[in-house]
Amino acid sequence: MGDIFDYIRWRGDLHFSQDGFHPVDSLIFSQMAYFPMDDLWTGEENGCLNIREAFQRIKKKEENGETIPWHMEKDPKLFEAMASSARFGELVLRDFVNRIEPEAEKQFAAVTVLLPDAACVVFRGTDDTLIGWKEDFNMSFSTPVPAQTDAAKYIRRISLAVPEPLIVCGHSKGGNLAVYASLFCEETVRRRITAVYNNDGPGFDGRVVPKETFRILDGRMHTFVPQSSVIGMLMEHEKNYTVVRSRQLGIFQHDLYSWEVLGADFVRLKSTTDGSRFFDRTMKEWLLRMDSVQRETFIDTLFSVLGAAGVSTFSELKDDLLKNSGAIVKAAMRVDPQTRRAILEILSQLVNSAQDTLPDFLPGRKQ
Numbered sequence: 001m002g003d004i005f006d007y008i009r010w011r012g013d014l015h016f017s018q019d020g021f022h023p024v025d026s027l028i029f030s031q032m033a034y035f036p037m038d039d040l041w042t043g044e045e046n047g048c049l050n051i052r053e054a055f056q057r058i059k060k061k062e063e064n065g066e067t068i069p070w071h072m073e074k075d076p077k078l079f080e081a082m083a084s085s086a087r088f089g090e091l092v093l094r095d096f097v098n099r100i101e102p103e104a105e106k107q108f109a110a111v112t113v114l115l116p117d118a119a120c121v122v123f124r125g126t127d128d129t130l131i132g133w134k135e136d137f138n139m140s141f142s143t144p145v146p147a148q149t150d151a152a153k154y155i156r157r158i159s160l161a162v163p164e165p166l167i168v169c170g171h172s173k174g175g176n177l178a179v180y181a182s183l184f185c186e187e188t189v190r191r192r193i194t195a196v197y198n199n200d201g202p203g204f205d206g207r208v209v210p211k212e213t214f215r216i217l218d219g220r221m222h223t224f225v226p227q228s229s230v231i232g233m234l235m236e237h238e239k240n241y242t243v244v245r246s247r248q249l250g251i252f253q254h255d256l257y258s259w260e261v262l263g264a265d266f267v268r269l270k271s272t273t274d275g276s277r278f279f280d281r282t283m284k285e286w287l288l289r290m291d292s293v294q295r296e297t298f299i300d301t302l303f304s305v306l307g308a309a310g311v312s313t314f315s316e317l318k319d320d321l322l323k324n325s326g327a328i329v330k331a332a333m334r335v336d337p338q339t340r341r342a343i344l345e346i347l348s349q350l351v352n353s354a355q356d357t358l359p360d361f362l363p364g365r366k367q
Helices: 002-010 022-032 053-062 077-083 129-139 146-161 173-184 211-219 250-254 276-288 293-305 314-319 320-334 336-362
Strands: 092-101 104-112 119-123 165-169 193-199 223-228 243-246
Touching: 002 022, 022 077, 022 104, 022 119, 022 165, 022 193, 022 223, 053 077, 092 146, 104 146, 104 314, 119 146, 119 173, 129 293, 146 165, 146 173, 165 173, 173 193, 173 211, 193 243
Parallel strands: 119 165, 165 193, 193 223, 223 243
Antiparallel strands: 092 104, 104 119
C-alpha cells in the first residue's frame, strides 16, 4: 500500500479545482504545519507566498549554512514533493504564527492555505519543547489551555480576512485545537466551516466538554486514528471515528508518514486493536479516579523534575542523557514527602485501573 508520498505522485498533477479536497490532503497539510516556516515572509507578503516559493526560501537558508530545525526526518522530502506538484505548489500560505511562551505554558502554531474554493486552517501539533508537552498534559485538568484559546481567536481572525468557506485540520494536539476552535468559535464563523479533520488528536475532559457538545458540528467532524492509537484515544472524543492502517507499531503509529493510502483515500480498518482499546479504557478509568487537583499536582511535579536538567526540548534532554538523567534523579529525590506520597497514590490508582480493565480484554471475553 502507498503513503502520502504515493498520494502526491498519484494526485499531484490534479489541481484542487479538478479533484476536490480529500481526507489525505488534510493529513498532508497537518504535517506541513510542523515545517519551520518562521521568518519566511516579509512584512508586506502575508497572503502572497505560495508553497513552492516557501520551499525555495528554506532551501536557500540551508544553502547559506543555516541549520533548519525540521520536526521529522522526512519533512524536507515532503515539502519538496508538495512544492514540485501542480496540486500543492501554487497554493498560497498566509497568517503563519508560531508562539512558544514558557511562562504561560503555551505552544501554539498555525497556518492557512488558500484553496480555489476554500481556506484551510491548519493547526500544528505538539513540537519538541517541554512546554508544548506540558500544555498537552494540562488539558487533563484545565480547559481551555492557552493554545485552545489562541486557536479560537485565530480561526475568527481568518474568517474576517477571507470570504471563502473554511476547512479546519490538524494532527495530535493540532487535531484537538481544530476541534476546539470549531466548537467554540462564534456561530457566524462555525456556519462557514464545511469540515473539521482531527488526525489522531486527543480528546477533552468530559466534565468540561461533554460528548453532546460535538453535535453542533452536525456531521462535519472527521476523526481518524491508526489501529493502535494511543494519543487519539486520550480523554473524551467524538464517538465515531475512522481507523486507518499504519505500517508502524504501537505509539509509533502516531507518525503520519506511517499511515497507509490507496488512491484518494486511507486504507481503512473496522476497529482499533485490543491494545488500543485496553489503553483507552485504562486511561479513562485512571483519570476518573483523580480530581483536577491531583492531576495538576502529578503533571506539575513530573515536568518540574524533567525541567531540572535545564533544557527546553526533549532533543536537548536526549543529547546528554547521562548528565541530564542525574539532574532529574536529584530533582526527584528533592520532591517533598507530601507530594511524593500523592504521586505514589496516583500511580497506584493507575495500576488499579489497569487491573480492573484487563479482565475484559482476556481471551474469550466479548467486548
